[in-house]
Amino acid sequence: MHISEGILSAPVLLTGGAITVVGTAMGLKNLDYDRIMTVAMFTATFFVASLIHVPIGPGNVHLILGGLMGIILGWGCFPAILTALFLQAIFFNYGGVIVLGVNTTTMALPALLCYFIFTPWIKKNGTKRKIAAFCCGFFSILLSSIFMAIALTTTDQGFMGTAKLVIAAHLPIMVIEGIITMFTVAFLSKVQPEFLGITE
Amino acid sequence: MKMQSRIVTIILLFCSLCIAQPCFAHKVRIFAWNEGDIIHTEAKFSGGKAAQNATVTVIESDTGKELLRGKTDTSGLFQFPLPDTKSPELNIVINSGDGHKNNWRYEITPTSPPTTAARLQQSVNTAQGKPETSISTNFSEQQLTTLMANMLEAKLGPIRRQLAEQQEREPSFQDILGGIGYIIGLAGIAAYMKSKKNEGDS
Numbered sequence: 001m002h003i004s005e006g007i008l009s010a011p012v013l014l015t016g017g018a019i020t021v022v023g024t025a026m027g028l029k030n031l032d033y034d035r036i037m038t039v040a041m042f043t044a045t046f047f048v049a050s051l052i053h054v055p056i057g058p059g060n061v062h063l064i065l066g067g068l069m070g071i072i073l074g075w076g077c078f079p080a081i082l083t084a085l086f087l088q089a090i091f092f093n094y095g096g097v098i099v100l101g102v103n104t105t106t107m108a109l110p111a112l113l114c115y116f117i118f119t120p121w122i123k124k125n126g127t128k129r130k131i132a133a134f135c136c137g138f139f140s141i142l143l144s145s146i147f148m149a150i151a152l153t154t155t156d157q158g159f160m161g162t163a164k165l166v167i168a169a170h171l172p173i174m175v176i177e178g179i180i181t182m183f184t185v186a187f188l189s190k191v192q193p194e195f196l197g198i199t200e
Numbered sequence: 201m202k203m204q205s206r207i208v209t210i211i212l213l214f215c216s217l218c219i220a221q222p223c224f225a226h227k228v229r230i231f232a233w234n235e236g237d238i239i240h241t242e243a244k245f246s247g248g249k250a251a252q253n254a255t256v257t258v259i260e261s262d263t264g265k266e267l268l269r270g271k272t273d274t275s276g277l278f279q280f281p282l283p284d285t286k287s288p289e290l291n292i293v294i295n296s297g298d299g300h301k302n303n304w305r306y307e308i309t310p311t312s313p314p315t316t317a318a319r320l321q322q323s324v325n326t327a328q329g330k331p332e333t334s335i336s337t338n339f340s341e342q343q344l345t346t347l348m349a350n351m352l353e354a355k356l357g358p359i360r361r362q363l364a365e366q367q368e369r370e371p372s373f374q375d376i377l378g379g380i381g382y383i384i385g386l387a388g389i390a391a392y393m394k395s396k397k398n399e400g401d402s
Contacts, residue, residue: 002227003300036387036394037387040384043386044379047376047379047383048376048379048380084383091375092371162298165297
């Protein structure tokens with residue numbers, strides 16, 4: 001999921017950067033005092049999750065947990081993902097500082113969209129919550145792959161070529177993230193419902 | 201019932217983490233070494249999986265001129281003969297097509313006398329040309345040097361490959377802990393700022 005440096009053109013980089021700035025500003029503005037630790041915890045989870053690699057499929061993919069971050073953090077996923085990606089760029093050389101904006105956008109924007117689409121269902125009980133959580137995990141990665149393909153449209157492969165390659169590589173991780181998100185949400189709704197904004 | 205499903209959740213989460221062994225995720229890397237006049241390159245995704253069908257471009261570092269390009273095979277390997285260039289360094293760029301790109305700076309070191317296969321064949325041919333005399337006396341000093349240099353190149357190849365492979369540092373446990381430390385620190389700063397603001401409001 002991390003686009004490397006030196007691939008993207010300036011307009012793409014600037015667009016990504018602008019979206020990230022807006023998203024991060026919104027995230028920081030909406031950040032309550034009580035939620036800071038939650039955001040930090042999920043930043044740390046995201047930071048480490050990308051080191052867990054899933055040896056299935058044609059590529060070599062890692063967990064992203066965008067959907068889970070979206071459900072729990074809402075707008076807060078922007079500053080969280082930005083911080084984690086920045087540290088990954090510095091410590092592990094994943095992506096890079098120049099492409100930080102684009103990488104943050106490809107991962108955080110789908111998470112945010114999933115938050116807006118699926119939250120009403122997450123707040124309901126039973127099967128609907130499970131389905132919504134699975135969809136959140138699944139679609140956040142699917143959307144991320146599509147955004148990544150859009151960002152890479154200007155490269156040699158073109159939009160369709162990249163989209164096929166990226167979506168095929170991430171298909172297993174979509175299902176795995178869906179399942180992980182589903183179980184985590186089911187677990188949290190029992191143990192810490194306030195994490196999900198559920199008042200029962 | 202509630203307890204049971206909780207246990208199942210934990211077990212499943214644990215299992216999913218077990219299948220997914222900790223590894224160093226999606227980034228492509230390339231490294232190059234030479235054996236005689238042939239430059240070998242190997243491309244891998246960090247995690248150890250070979251990068252197949254990825255484009256390798258060889259560029260002159262001085263001028264930025266593209267010398268040649270090719271695709272890696274199923275085991276991520278790509279070979280090319282040492283190009284005729286005055287640049288002391290080659291920039292070998294790998295692009296796996298899905299947004300991953302990396303490069304390797306290959307320094308052209310003046311190798312021992314050019315040891316192409318053709319030259320070796322030539323020396324063997326001359327050796328076979330006079331079968332009546334014993335081979336040991338038949339080799340001139342020049343030919344012997346060529347042969348030995350060739351053999352040495354072949355033996356050094358794997359060692360060069362290993363050295364090149366080790367130049368890339370993989371994330372260590374310290375890096376991970378350091379990163380988490382930063383995140384907690386940033387959270388602390390954010391909490392401090394918010395608390396100051398709250399104080400100002402009240």
